[in-house]
Amino acid sequence: xxxxxxxxxxxxxxxxLMSGCSIKVPKSNNTxxxxxxxxxxxxxxxxxxxxxxxxxxxxxRGKLVVIAKNNNKETVSLNVEVxxxxxxxxxxxxxxxxxxxxxxxxxxxxxxxxxxDNFDSYKIYTDAEKVTYVKSYLDKIEISHNKTDEVxxxxxxxxxxxxxxxxxxxxxxxxxxxxxxxxxxxxxxxPGRSANFNFYNPYNNxxxxxxxDNYKIFVNGAYSYAY
Numbered sequence: 106x107x108x109x110x111x112x113x114x115x116x117x118x119x120x121x122l123m124s125g126c127s128i129k130v131p132k133s134n135n136t137x138x139x140x141x142x143x144x145x146x147x148x149x150x151x152x153x154x155x156x157x158x159x160x161x162x163x164x165x166r167g168k169l170v171v172i173a174k175n176n177n178k179e180t181v182s183l184n185v186e187v188x189x190x191x192x193x194x195x196x197x198x199x200x201x202x203x204x205x206x207x208x209x210x211x212x213x214x215x216x217x218x219x220x221x222d223n224f225d226s227y228k229i230y231t232d233a234e235k236v237t238y239v240k241s242y243l244d245k246i247e248i249s250h251n252k253t254d255e256v257x258x259x260x261x262x263x264x265x266x267x268x269x270x271x272x273x274x275x276x277x278x279x280x281x282x283x284x285x286x287x288x289x290x291x292x293x294x295x296p297g298r299s300a301n302f303n304f305y306n307p308y309n310n311x312x313x314x315x316x317x318d319n320y321k322i323f324v325n326g327a328y329s330y331a332y
Contacts, residue, residue: 153181153233161187161229162283165309169200169217170276170286172323173231175207180241181233183207187217189224197221204272206236206328208243213325214274216286242268242327250322255306258322259299260291267293269329271300277307277317284315288325 159173171185183204189197200219207213245264251257260271271294277285285307291300307315 150232150234153177153179153235154231157181157183157231157233159185159229159231161227163220164216164277164286165284165307165315167220167222167310168286169220169227170214170283171202171217171229172212172214172276173207174212175209175233177233178209180206180208180236180239180243182236182239183213184232184234185215185217186230186232187220188228188230189221190226190228191223192225194226197224204325205270206239206241206243206326207233208241211243212323214276214286214321214323215325216274216288238330238332240266240329240331242266242329243324246271246324246327248322248324252320256304256320256322258302258304260294260302260324260327261299262294262296262327265296266329267295268300268327269293271327272325273300273302274323274325275302275304275320276323277315277320279315279317284317 156176157173158176159171161169161171163169169187171187173183173185175181175183185202186199188199191197198219198221200217202215202217204213242262242264245262247261247263249259256275258273260273262268269292271291274286274288276283287304289302294300307317309315
């Protein structure tokens, strides 16, 4: 009797164990979701980038200045990349500049520091992405400037917050021709205070002063990180 009970018990336990072995927990597979998200992000980035217009011009120092406009209705981060080619269309060098928060409708100016001494042509690429964890204050600033021996500019913070970074540039012109460039950055600009910039006059490769008759100041960004 005890032996029969033991056999029945062993069979019962075997059925349970076999049932347990046959149970499989489905593995989570997020590949399709991830692909959809990636495709959506890439499409959004492509659409934002399409709405950036740009043009380039050489200063008297031989550096390429890129002026670009954000025609999107939102603030974007902007990567500017330039490829330089010789007469045979062979790449000789490339240069990049990045901007954190370019406001809707804003025009910015950057100098490509890595512009080579000799090249025949160039291509400008502008890649825009949606801004995250950044608060822009471009709609809360006021720009004033004056020309004495040099150009001085103030970017006033009209917000109630301290602005972490204010980035400003200046492009010098002789008629419609770009002849010079300078830039500056100020940090921790308190409410009601100004970021102050003293821009150097343009010069050529021999460090001789270059004549100019007008200039334009660009605020490339006025922002704080908001984590």
